[in-house]
Amino acid sequence: MRLGVELEGKRLLVVGLARTGIVVSLFCAAYGARVTATDEKPESALADAAEKLRAAGVTLEFGAPPPEIFVNQDLIIVSPGVPAKLPGLELARNRNIPVWSEIELAWRLLRGKLVAITGSNGKTTTTALVAHILKSAKMPVLVGGNIGTPLLARVEASSDSSVTVAEISSFQLETIEAFRPDVGVLLNLTPDHIDRHGSFEEYARVKQKLFQNMLDRDFAVLNADDPQVAQRGPLHGQRFWFSRQKRLAAGTFLRGDQILFRREGSESVLMRRSDIPLRGDHNLENVLAASTAAILAGAPTDSIEAAVRTFPGVEHRLEFVAEIGGVNFYNDSKATNVDAALKAIGAFPGSLFVILGGKDKGAPYAPLREPLRQKAKLVLLIGAAADKIVGELEGAAEMQDAKTLERALTIAFEQAKPGDTVLLAPACASFDQYENFEHRGREFKEIVARLAAGNAAENSAKKG
Secondary structure (H helix, E strand, C coil): CCCCCCCCCCEEEEEEECCCHHHHHHHHHCCCCEEEEEEHHHHHHHHHHHHHHCCCCEEEEEEECHHHHHHHHHHHHHCCCCCCCCCHHHHCCCCCCCCEEEHHHHHHHHHCCCCCEECCCCCCHHHHHHHHHHHHHCCCCEEEEECCHHHHHHHCCCCCCEEEEEEEEEHCCCCCCCCCCCEEECCCCCCCCCHHCCCCHHHHHHHHHCCCCCCCCEEEEEECCCCCHHCCCHHHHHHHHCCCCCCCEEEEEEEEHCCCCCCCCEEEEEEECCCEEEEHHHHHHHHHHHHHHHHHHHCHHHHHHHHHHHHCCCCCEEEEEEEECCEEEHHHCCCCHHHHHHHHHHHCCCEEEEEEECCCCCCCCCHHHHHHHEEEEEEEEEEECCHHHHHCCCCCEEEEECCCCCHHHHHHHHHCCCCCCCCCCCECCCCCCCHHHHHHHHHHHHHHHHHHHHHHHHHHHHHC
């Protein structure tokens, strides 16, 4: 039984008016809360949202909010992009005013089962794949969270029979209180968001909060091959594992070419590794994790193979974009940290033109040195982190500061030969030059499309 929450008549402050803050403000106002929403941006930057929110009865505050706005509330909901230790939020906590993330509020209102997936990398692909498996098994499924649609937006469509699959970020987990998934998945832990959390230990501690409220009947799905994950399981709940390397007593693992699921002494063959259409060992891990979570959420073991075979992949995740003159172009704009870039590079045998750079997130780039030395013909740098990347990786491969994505792709297009691969795997956030990683990925695809059209026109002219 979930705790629930009464919104009627409550004074509620929403901090941050990106996508999540807008959804929370409108939802809570519709259920009778007296909502105030604040954002540090000027109103001119949020004009469309401001009009919609005022029409719904939401009071708006733009610019630096006054301290009193934080203490004259019954509840505060903080958007993921807002630091959890903002002075106004600390002031509220000192007055015993609850400060929650949107997922805490959503969980209290959501019906049915919740599968929540977190980790440093692979969250979106695994979330989408779990949902695809459950849908293929004819189960009622909703998808939300950090994957693009706030979890709260799925509340009204949820039912006692539905399964909601949610991607959950460390930013969302910072400010939970009672949030508790029925199935919680921790994919991996590598340095990320150090600029926000301050240290890897703090980042890992926040990720582990996914399990902090688990009951004995709940399930935790953990990566047996990741030592950082293996030491951070739940105090309560049933542990299931996934592994590319080990035979497991409970969970999903690879044995030869077979992928098997074991539970209480019984073993089922789910599929062969060759059935997986996605590139790379990291995607094998995502399939193992997703299969485990889907089975624990109720999917029959004999439904897994067909679902995995038909999974189309996810945009901006090692996404094949085009082949131009024998050169393949791949968009992995979601590789926003070093470990994700390592996995992307590892999915190819070599002959790579790798595009790196963007907004630095505080983790070292040194782990990229040896893979780039072995596989990269040229590293093309973009964005604000270019100088830091050169400083840490100089000598690993030939490097060129292209500054922009368009220039990087132009250079790669001019120099690559048939059999080469051009890979966008930035190892950085996108916010120095783009709205988000999706914006960066879309621009990559648009530029590649222009290059393909120009190449086709040139070939046609030669034939004519």
